[in-house]
Amino acid sequence: MSPAGFVSDQVLSAFHQRFPVRQHMWAGCVKLWRVELAIRNPSPSLLSEWLGRATNPTAIGLPANVIALIRNESTIRRSFAVLELPASLTAIPVPSRPFDLWPKPIADVPPSVLRPTSVEVVPFASDWRTAPLVRVEAVPVVAVQLGDTVEVHLGNAEPSALATVAAEQLQRASQDEWVAAAREHLTAIGDVRFENGVLWTNNLNSSAEPAWLRAGKGQMREVGIVVLEQ
Numbered sequence: 001m002s003p004a005g006f007v008s009d010q011v012l013s014a015f016h017q018r019f020p021v022r023q024h025m026w027a028g029c030v031k032l033w034r035v036e037l038a039i040r041n042p043s044p045s046l047l048s049e050w051l052g053r054a055t056n057p058t059a060i061g062l063p064a065n066v067i068a069l070i071r072n073e074s075t076i077r078r079s080f081a082v083l084e085l086p087a088s089l090t091a092i093p094v095p096s097r098p099f100d101l102w103p104k105p106i107a108d109v110p111p112s113v114l115r116p117t118s119v120e121v122v123p124f125a126s127d128w129r130t131a132p133l134v135r136v137e138a139v140p141v142v143a144v145q146l147g148d149t150v151e152v153h154l155g156n157a158e159p160s161a162l163a164t165v166a167a168e169q170l171q172r173a174s175q176d177e178w179v180a181a182a183r184e185h186l187t188a189i190g191d192v193r194f195e196n197g198v199l200w201t202n203n204l205n206s207s208a209e210p211a212w213l214r215a216g217k218g219q220m221r222e223v224g225i226v227v228l229e230q
Contacts, residue, residue, distance in 0.1 A: 006027070006028060006029040006138075006140035006155060007027040007028070007140050007141075007142055007155040007223075009211050009212045011142065011155055011156065012025075012027060012142070012211075012212050012223055012225070013211065013212075013225075015142050015144060015153070016197070016225055019144045019146065022144050022145055022146055022197050023145040023146070023147075023167075023197070024144075024145040024167075024170075024172055024197060024222060025142065025143065025144050025145070025197050025222070025223050025224075026142070026143040026150075026170055026220045026221060026222050026223060027140075027141070027142045027143075027155065027214070027220065027221065027223045028140070028141065028218070028219045028220035028221055029138050029139065029140050029141070029219055029220075030083060030084055030085060030086075030138075030139055030141055030219055030220065031083075031084040031102055031136055031137070031138070031139070032081060032082070032083055032084070032095070032099060032136070032137040032138075032139040033081065033082040033083075033084060033089075033109070033110070033113045033134065033135075033136055034079065034080075034081050034094070034095075034098075034134070034135045034136075034137060035079070035080050035081075035082070035109075035113055035114065035132060035133065035134045035135075036077055036078070036079045036080075036132065036133040037077065037078060037080065037114065037116070037119075037121050037122075037132050038075050038076070038077055038121070038122040038124075038129060038130040038131075038132075039075070039076060039077070039078050039119040039120060039121055039122060040075065040119070040120040040121075040122060041075065041076045075122050075129070075130070077129075078119070079094050080094065080113075080116050081093065081094040081095060082110075082112070082113050083139070083141075083152065083162060083163055084110075085143075085152065085163075085165060085169060085170070085220070086169065086170060086171065086218055086219065086220055087168075087169040087170070088165060088169050089110055089112055089113065090152075090163045090165060091116060091118075092162050092163050098135075098137065099137035099138060099139050100137060100138050101135070101136065101137060101138065102136040102137060102138045103138065106136050109134055113134070114132055114134075139154065139155075140154070140155030140156075141153060141154060141155050141162065141220070142154075142155050143170055143220065145167050145170075147167075148166065148167050149164050149165065149166060149167060150164065150165050150166070150167050150169065150170055151163075151164055152164070152165065170220065171216060171217075171218070171222075172216075172222055173194075173215035173216035173221070173222040174216075175192075175194065177215040177216050178192055178194045178199060178213070178215045178224065179192050180215070181213045181214060181215040182199065182201065182213060182226075185213055186201070186213075186226070194224055197223075197224055197225065198224060198225055198227050199213055199224035199225065199226050199227065200227055201226065201227075201228065202228070211225060211226060212224065212225055212226065213226055
């Protein structure tokens with residue numbers, strides 16, 4: 001899966017206009033873990049709390065089917081979303097729309113995806129109502145470094161950020177990687193210098209050269225706009 005195919009140059013240009021003063025920018029496709037879990041109801045009824053404290057619920061005189069209904073009320077299902085960045089798993093608000101499924105097989109689910117810290121998860125037992133449901137989606141994102149933090153956005157120029165993470169969580173491309181990217185994608189180059197999200201070169205063959213280059217490795221690569229240095 002090539003990160004270059006998920007975020008277009010037009011979208012990168014929109015982010016460049018929106019964040020003209022930035023240190024670094026990355027683009028690519030990452031996993032979105034969308035999971036539905038059985039959790040303890042954070043707002044149970046008084047009757048449910050009373051039944052939960054009873055040492056012998058069957059002795060209080062309620063029919064067994066009523067006790068079962070009250071117990072079911074104490075467990076609810078809720079959806080969660082976790083964005084998998086190169087160096088971290090970050091909980092985010094559940095997106096309102098689904099994305100394409102991740103195209104490769106998934107071997108394991110990270111434990112923290114199944115155990116969000118903000119709620120009490122009901123352990124999976126023989127009851128199917130406690131079974132977790134997991135969907136892994138492929139989400140195009142653009143990440144912009146502003147100072148010591150990085151804002152991670154959906155790759156469609158939506159105004160609000162999905163998450164904010166520390167800048168060291170994303171790997172910057174080296175000067176050698178920028179030179180290699182320039183030599184691979186530009187037909188004629190001279191000196192290459194990368195600074196504040198701009199790839200400066202003193203030799204471009206024509207105006208038909210690509211506006212953006214990607215450098216580095218992995219699902220998210222650093223991107224830089226190509227500018228002819230006069």
